[in-house]
Amino acid sequence: MSDYVIVCRSLTYAQRGVRVLTMAGFSGNIRRTPSEIAKEGCSYSIFLRKADIGYAVYLLRRSGIEPRKVYKYSNGGSLEEVTL
């Protein structure tokens, strides 16, 4: 079960992003963005397990990867937007 969903601007950004995060010790993978948060249609996201999401987003931004949105799974399983 993932804790965070980082919605990416494209599959390629997600691919570079997951490499940046993996190199920094994060555990994540790429999947299709869940439909309830895919506002502009098809997209890909990085799914992260328990993580310092602030640091993860910082690393992405430092690499020129600006996430579209970041969401957190609530205890009930719904997705809530995280503002960073």
Place this chain on the structure above:
Amino acid sequence: MIYLDNGATTLKKPKEVYRNLGEGAKILGSPGRGGHRYAMLAGEVCYQCREEASKLFNLPQPENVIFTFNATHGLNIAIFSLVQPGMRVAVTGYEHNSVIRPLKAIGADVRVVNSELFNRDEILRAFKREIDRGIDCAVITHVSNAFGFIIPVYEIGKMLQSRKIPFIVDASQSAGCLEVNFTKLGADFVAMPGHKGLYGPQGTGLLLVKNKAKPFMYGGSGSQSALVTMPDVLPDMLEAGTHNMPGIYGLLEGIKFVRKTGVNKIFEHEVMLTQMMAKGLSDMEEYVLFKSNTPGTQSGVLSFNLKGVSPERTAELFSQYGVAMRAGLHCSPLAHKSAGTFPEGTVRASVSVFTKETEIRKFLEISKKVAVDCKKIKFRS
């Protein structure tokens, strides 16, 4: 068959390229078109290929490596992104029709920067003059496909950058056999085929993009699908429609091969063979050669003619002896006008890293036979 038409397509590829072409057709789905394993695997192949290319060409971001179907496709994207009707566009006198035709179609004011063949200093001086006269943009081939003339693109690029003039580099004949350092070049776009010096399959190409570009084809991108406009990010903005996945999988191995072998080593081998051809042919008085005497100004391409015989007929005679070469204008009438070989053109022998010295020796033996055959034909007629 002695294959000397590598300037058109390198026929012999690393074995891994053939393997991936076949496998790719079986296991790769469409990248960005699903979350299942076949689509995700295709996405991974695309990314790896972009990453390999970005390392070879020194690009900081793999997403700025765009897949195209050939160099012409990439050049069209680049030219239509930068050029507006009436813009003053400087080009070398050695450009291919894939540059000239799109510029003419747009209605650009094409300024041909003429120079003598293999004269680097002259082309630099001529470019400076044209820049001083005032231009809006430039398109420069790195190497003439017809003559192998290596254009000093880095020096020209420096001049253009100092005046903040955008420019495009056509690396069709240089990618894989000469250093193409995107960051050092400072170009806005660099276009190249996958099927020549990168040893990938036909139907592949790459466009390296600095930052801004305009979509050239519109359609599905697998991203932001709810919008009626193309995505605003690279590479999706420029990659509408289904990718040539078996081709990209093959190209991946081609680029790996080039990186492993080393661009300098490939260049040295190709130049050594070209010089061997030039030396051998220059010993035969029947041939007219277009060769450079200045090191570093000619790549693995040698144009020549057999005196009194048309290039097409000459290539046909060589073909009868099992030598494959291209004759005529090589889709570069401008280059032949600049070199004084228009309208008949030349015969072009172009080598690759897989061309062997024994093949060149055999080619030279055949050259003697062709010359003798022609004398007989002339005598009879």
